[in-house]
Amino acid sequence: MANVMEIYQLLPKTNCKECGKTTCMAFAVDLLGRKVKVDDCPPLVNEAKYKANYETLLEMFGSVKDVTETGLIVHNEKCIGCGNCVVACPVNVANDPFGAGSGKAPTSDKVIFKVEDGVVKARNVQECRRFGENKILCVACIDTCPTKAIEFV
């Protein structure tokens, strides 16, 4: 992942405040923390001269829609659909012991991970152990991924 300076260099650096932040640097910091989206910077989206930078940033941050409430991101382009996360996720095991927990296709609607068209899809993220009051830093899905396709931000 890029650092804040690299992101800043790709922004308009005009401190126009259209995004609601006081400076482009502040926007860069929030972008890195994924509190804002690339599209929240109007000049970047609308002005032709920033087109290349806009596209680079979009590539860096993937499609921000995919960031779930727990900060879970699946990098679709890296995922091989092996299902390691599907089977290793403790929540999947608990909610679907004879399907996902036993290595097979999930048979319950309560699973967090499910492979569709060869790529893993995250859902029911509120069930993730990183969420809620007693949250813990579970890494089962990250550690078992052979291509580092899963990330928490």
Next chain:
Amino acid sequence: MTGEYYVCTGCALLCDDIEVETEDRKLSKVHAACLKGVARMKGCSDPLECTVDGEKADIDSAITKAAAILRNAKNPLIFGHGNSSSEAQKISIGLAKKTGAYIDDTSSFCQGPIVEAILQDKLRTCTLDDVRHKADVIIFWGADPSNSHPRHLSRYSYFPRGKERQRGWEEDRTAITIDIRKSSTAKICRDTRFYQIPMSADAEFMDAIVSGLSGKIPKTSFDFDKKRILELANVMKKAKFGVICVGLGLVYSLEELEPLFKLMEKLNEVSNFYLIPMVGQYNMRGFNQNLFAETGFINRVKFNSETGNANHGAENSVVEALKNKSVDAALIIGSDPLSSLPLSVARYLTEIPLITIDPCQNLTATRSTVTIPCALGGVEAGGTAVRMDGVEIELKKIVESDNLSDKEILTRIMEAI
């Protein structure tokens, strides 16, 4: 979703928990299969056309021409079979017998020696279901299932819960990778469980493990950390149910299987170990078993056209037969030797009458006298296939196709000869 489970024919894991959605005789969505399985099941973007001498033809004239080529050949070669149902393979074997052909498959230059040793009871094997329920030590040797068989670890070998493996992989299972490079699979097995050895050093490393298992100091010419080999030997010794998943990296590195036999023998003296070949194509093992049942050999057979007797030997392998230019026509089924064999060997195919049966356009097809498109196995045609561990799996047809199955095409060629 149909609520019905189908089998993925993307590799010899033959995952049988696949749900699909269909639209207009195509799969619009595939559930639970891995990336390459989905690509297989959804079909290719450049289907094969029915042609004779490069011109579009109808199926009847293509079959007539194919039959004529085989009839006129003295020593035809029938090759492929890894992506065919067992039913098609059996007809292909009959066709080879009738035409006095060389018959071979991919196993001839990949997992053949291992499958042969298993069928001859020289290596102890088990099923993947046994692995899921029982295995506590899993060794990927020269194998990178994360690339070759993506669901191997999640369905069977590392992550799933099984009858005797209820506490999860962290506690219940130890996965070890032995390879010459840090593969994707090695990365998940963590650094302490990755043994990086030099090229072609597998036999020597096996001997070192045997020494370790025998309480001797494990020496290697490449000075591998003795402590680590002893650690490995110890983990293997303590295994309740160990399995070695043999990849192509290991098969290609061994000049002969003796070191592997010795290792397995020693392991079963002091521990409990099984072995499974990481077979690539979905029904390669089926071909090996079907030919074995018919002739006593798993591959590399030349039939005598008069007596029907099967001669077996390296000289009848697809590679040697092409190198020696001892074949005068070839029928290729579900395979692309011009892609998958050394070009220096396969190039000879372009000099002889060539027939390709495949769902998709490939390099061999572009050089063929006759090309006949067939239905995609496990999607457009049913049948049976044999998983890498020897378990027979039923394939169901999912969608209709205008193409005949390879079984039907081979039957019609046989009738026309």
Next chain:
Amino acid sequence: MGFGQFLAAPEIKLKIVTYRDVFQNTAQESSRFGEEYEKLSAVIKLDLKDISKLTIKEGDTVIVKNGFGKVVVKAQKSGYEEAHPGIAYMVNSPWSNVLVPDETGGSGVPKFKNFEVTVQGAKGEKVTGIRAL
């Protein structure tokens, strides 16, 4: 215009190990004649030291050849933590098979995962297309 074009590109001897890649395999299932398959197949993965010996940059094309054939493919960094000078990786493909020796000693099994080649910068020559192999 550099100076380099007037100098003979340095040539080095390497051992090739072939391997499987799930993305390349997926591309193959979709189309052997597609751009994606070429992009993921016609590649050689080199050690950093060998890249500098060749005086090329990552992404440049290189000529890989031996007594059995010749292909032009893209050079990439291998990305392995352990250095492996003298050894390069190619995904198992029609491009690697141009270079696999036909020598088998009568065994019927070519050395797909261990053979020698020479590599040299291709000075911008295009990657060999699958139909030109």
